[in-house]
Amino acid sequence: xxxxxxxxxxxxxxxxxxxxxxxxxxxxxxxxxxxxxxxxxxxxxxxxxxxxxxxxxxxxxxxxxxxxxxxxxxxxxxxxxxxxxxxxxxxxxxxxxxxxxxxxxxxxxxxxxxxxxxxxxxxxxxxxxxxxxxxxxxxxxxxxxxxxxxxxxxxxxxxxxxxxxxxxxxxxxxxxxxxxxxxxxxxxxxxxxxxxxxxxxxxxxxxxxxxxxxxxxxxxxx
Amino acid sequence: xxxxxxxxxxxxxxxxxxxxxxxxxxxxxxxxxxxxxxxxxxxxxxxxxxxxxxxxxxxxxxxxxxxxxxxxxxxxxxxxxxxxxxxxxxxxxxxxxxxxxxxxxxxxxxxxxxxxxxxxxxxxxxxxxxxxxxxxxxxxxxxxxxxxxxxxxxxxxxxxxxxxxxxxxxxxxxxxxxxxxxxxxxxxxxxxxxxxxxxxxxxxxxxxxxxxxxxxxxxxxxxxxxxxxxxxxxxxxxxxxxxxxxxxxxxxxxxxxxxxxxxxxxxxxxxxxxxxxxxxxxxxxxxxxxxxxxxxxxxxxxxxxxxxxxxxxxxxxxxxxxxxxxxxxxxxxxxxxxxxxxxxxxxxxxxxxxxxxxxxxxxxx
Numbered sequence: 393x394x395x396x397x398x399x400x401x402x403x404x405x406x407x408x409x410x411x412x413x414x415x416x417x418x419x420x421x422x423x424x425x426x427x428x429x430x431x432x433x434x435x436x437x438x439x440x441x442x443x444x445x446x447x448x449x450x451x452x453x454x455x456x457x458x459x460x461x462x463x464x465x466x467x468x469x470x471x472x473x474x475x476x477x478x479x480x481x482x483x484x485x486x487x488x489x490x491x492x493x494x495x496x497x498x499x500x501x502x503x504x505x506x507x508x509x510x511x512x513x514x515x516x517x518x519x520x521x522x523x524x525x526x527x528x529x530x531x532x533x534x535x536x537x538x539x540x541x542x543x544x545x546x547x548x549x550x551x552x553x554x555x556x557x558x559x560x561x562x563x564x565x566x567x568x569x570x571x572x573x574x575x576x577x578x579x580x581x582x583x584x585x586x587x588x589x590x591x592x593x594x595x596x597x598x599x600x601x602x603x604x605x606x607x608x609x610x611x612x613x614x
Numbered sequence: 615x616x617x618x619x620x621x622x623x624x625x626x627x628x629x630x631x632x633x634x635x636x637x638x639x640x641x642x643x644x645x646x647x648x649x650x651x652x653x654x655x656x657x658x659x660x661x662x663x664x665x666x667x668x669x670x671x672x673x674x675x676x677x678x679x680x681x682x683x684x685x686x687x688x689x690x691x692x693x694x695x696x697x698x699x700x701x702x703x704x705x706x707x708x709x710x711x712x713x714x715x716x717x718x719x720x721x722x723x724x725x726x727x728x729x730x731x732x733x734x735x736x737x738x739x740x741x742x743x744x745x746x747x748x749x750x751x752x753x754x755x756x757x758x759x760x761x762x763x764x765x766x767x768x769x770x771x772x773x774x775x776x777x778x779x780x781x782x783x784x785x786x787x788x789x790x791x792x793x794x795x796x797x798x799x800x801x802x803x804x805x806x807x808x809x810x811x812x813x814x815x816x817x818x819x820x821x822x823x824x825x826x827x828x829x830x831x832x833x834x835x836x837x838x839x840x841x842x843x844x845x846x847x848x849x850x851x852x853x854x855x856x857x858x859x860x861x862x863x864x865x866x867x868x869x870x871x872x873x874x875x876x877x878x879x880x881x882x883x884x885x886x887x888x889x890x891x892x893x894x895x896x897x898x899x900x901x902x903x904x905x906x907x908x909x910x911x912x913x914x915x916x917x918x919x920x921x922x923x924x925x926x927x928x929x930x931x932x933x934x935x936x937x938x939x940x941x942x943x944x945x946x947x948x949x950x951x952x953x954x955x956x957x958x959x960x961x962x963x964x965x966x967x968x969x970x971x972x973x974x975x976x977x978x979x
Contacts, residue, residue, distance in 0.1 A: 508705065510701050510703065510705040511705050511708075513666050513699075513701070513705070514701060516666070516691070516692045517664060517666070517697060518719030518764065518765075518767075519719050519768055520693065520718070520719065529707060532709045533708070
């Protein structure tokens with residue numbers, strides 16, 4: 393087997409970083425969405441769900457446009473780090489975080505919404521703060537949903553193609569992930585290599601989905 | 615003197631407005647019952663006291679602290695009010711054991727003290743042996759006691775109970791109604807209880823606030839509100855019946871002899887079906903429909919209680935007449951107009967009121 397280990401390692405790093413960032417950012421956002429009585433919530437809901445139906449090329453294009461060297465974000469990034477976001481690991485990480493928000497936040501939010509709000513109020517009445525109540529009551533009762541969100545995010549990042557290609561191009565060891573390596577192999581008419589990488593990705597995706605559905609149906613003894 | 619004073623107004627989209635004013639002493643144990651049909655706003659008032667709802671107007675003061683003042687923008691969250699709240703369905707944490715549920719609010723205390731306090735409550739509420747059970751494997755009555763223990767564990771200054779017994783099956787409810795008042799008295803914390811059940815109100819309360827359609831219709835000492843409803847509306851809600859304060863003289867084979875304290879200090883004897891210990895103070899409830907009126911003094915027949923009475927007033931209500939009698943205490947009978955005419959009833963007339971023993975409902979305190 394001649395697997396592209398550089399691409400695999402890069403993909404795992406990208407997926408892991410995306411998942412961790414979305415865990416930190418997504419939990420509070422999802423909890424807010426699940427509990428708020430704010431009237432404009434539908435706007436936030438719609439924004440969060442956008443990447444599900446928007447073509448990756450559109451998301452990629454806007455990220456390029458917003459982070460390019462002439463944009464305020466691009467200039468600020470350059471003055472702090474000395475580098476550029478497009479065609480760098482930081483750029484594809486930003487892109488995959490933005491693109492994966494719904495895959496993390498929606499399962500989180502639906503898990504939080506299924507926790508009986510009376511339990512949360514009971515905790516408040518016992519003198520426990522909102523933040524501690526989240527960790528002592530809400531999270532223990534909704535962790536399968538949170539785990540589902542994390543698994544989906546990780547898997548979706550591994551399989552991401554369009555956004556990464558738009559924002560990162562195909563620089564080996566920097567932005568060339570597994571799916572892009574397959575694309576390059578096919579372009580180079582190297583079908584054997586494309587086959588090998590594809591079968592690995594297929595097995596991974598199938599396993600991940602099996603775990604997700606088993607978790608949701610509580611088949612796994614977790 | 616310590617008091618809880620509150621002026622609460624809560625508005626809901628759609629035009630529903632809920633208002634109440636409360637002024638209760640908090641120095642000693644007393645139970646205030648918020649009573650009314652479902653949807654009348656009583657739970658909203660309880661939630662405003664807890665800090666789970668934010669009133670749109672008015673203020674709440676507890677022992678000199680301002681808990682909420684809409685005009686000043688003051689709002690103390692439930693965490694800092696020092697209250698205990700018992701939820702209707704108990705809201706026990708399903709992922710924690712009975713002991714961990716009770717100790718949940720005590721995480722600031724050192725371990726030893728936490729265990730000691732949990733143990734005390736398990737003991738007082740008869741839960742010893744269930745420490746490691748999960749809430750899902752408890753009976754309704756046990757869940758209620760765990761929820762009560764949990765609410766009491768952090769020594770609240772005010773206890774709020776939302777329909778504490780309504781999630782239970784009828785026999786358990788009957789039994790726990792008597793238990794709950796005793797348990798609450800033991801902890802000596804002022805309580806507010808929301809209920810729609812008049813027998814619950816009667817057996818648990820000291821003070822009654824009758825609510826309907828978002829406002830308080832009448833408030834006062836329990837017995838007073840029940841026996842002297844301010845208007846026909848309140849009378850309908852609390853039920854057209856006579857409620858008497860009585861003492862159990864003796865009890866034999868399920869038949870109790872009650873002594874009713876009359877209005878002129880005279881005591882009248884009643885026979886009722888009840889299992890209550892001698893000397894217990896009880897309420898005897900008699901529905902107007904269950905009282906028969908007769909002019910002959912002849913005894914016998916199936917009724918156990920024959921009370922010589924004088925007719926105080928007669929109020930026609932459609933095909934019926936509400937007859938208020940004085941038989942040492944005030945007793946209301948509801949009879950048909952025809953019966954009234956045949957008996958030749960008139961105000962001031964002498965009659966005999968007959969009540970069957972099982973028609974007297976005894977509520978123990």
